[in-house]
Amino acid sequence: MKPEEILEQTRKLIVEHADGDTDKWWYANRYVFARLGLDERKTKTGIKRELFDANKPCHYCEKPFETRRNVHLHRLDQTKGYSKNNCVLMHAECHQQCHAESKMEESSVLEEKEAVLVKRSRRYDDMPFLYWWDISPSLANSWDRFDMVEFLKKDSGERCVVPPAALKGFLTPDRQTARKAKSWGVKVLKDHQDELAFEPGTGKAGKYLFLPVIWINEQEED
Ligand SMILES: [Zn+2]
Known part of the structure; x- marks a missing residue:
């Protein structure tokens, strides 16, 4: 098998x-x-x-x-x-x-x-968003190596897991930012805390897109 x-x-x-x-x-x-x-x-x-x-x-x-x-x-x-x-x-x-x-x-x-990619973010308190992860095109090209992508909040240890397939639709060329390496921005906005917010990027899309997630926080057993 x-x-x-x-x-x-x-x-x-x-x-x-x-x-x-x-x-x-x-x-x-x-x-x-x-x-x-x-x-x-x-x-x-x-x-x-x-x-x-x-x-x-x-x-x-x-x-x-x-x-x-x-x-x-x-x-x-x-x-x-x-x-x-x-x-x-x-x-x-x-x-x-x-x-x-x-x-x-x-x-x-x-x-x-194995096969879980973890992206970490510190907490931002002086911004309209609370957390911010960047995804580079080179990483997006190697999605298939991973079963899951985990977005981790460093301060609280809260995390959500998303299958790469669910992210693909959000990471389109028109949503790439002008930042270095033309990465995509994934954030948690203050008024959308149960969703991952995908930055509009430089294209004509102009609006955030949202993916509902569940944040979990567990102690690792040992
Ligand atoms: Zn050593």
Whole structure:
């Protein structure tokens, strides 16, 4: 069975189980999601421990670790999964530096959560909008690598997830802005807080378009 088919089957089972009850659907969906995530974290913890026990220094700065806190696993080949052979340890800061150098802002996120692209925004208090994410054309060209795009509010930790297919219709050439790289602007406006607002851009469209979203905020279980 292919991974897509496993996912399809699982979705069907959850729908059957819920039998129209939205609470039951939510609980079962969340349960499976959280447990599978936990499985992955356990795998990572095991690999981390093995690498620690082998006394490997930081792969980036080559200094030994003084503590086990703030140490990250880094996959040498980003297209492959977590295994002892594909993983090294790095100080959290070194890890960040390492990804910054590869000039892929989004890659560290890819590593943590496969196929979910996370866009982060600080809060703006002195503007007609509260949050603002830019989407560059080069990113929009690689949408198909992701199952979901997550828009994250850095201050509150609130996030919404949108499938790339749902964004495509908003990211048309006439809605590109005059900003660097002709990126598209996605915002949360003060008077439209339950929607993502897509900037009008330089074309003749002239109006914001809105996509309703649900903001969620959960503590990660561990
Ligand atoms: Zn280091």
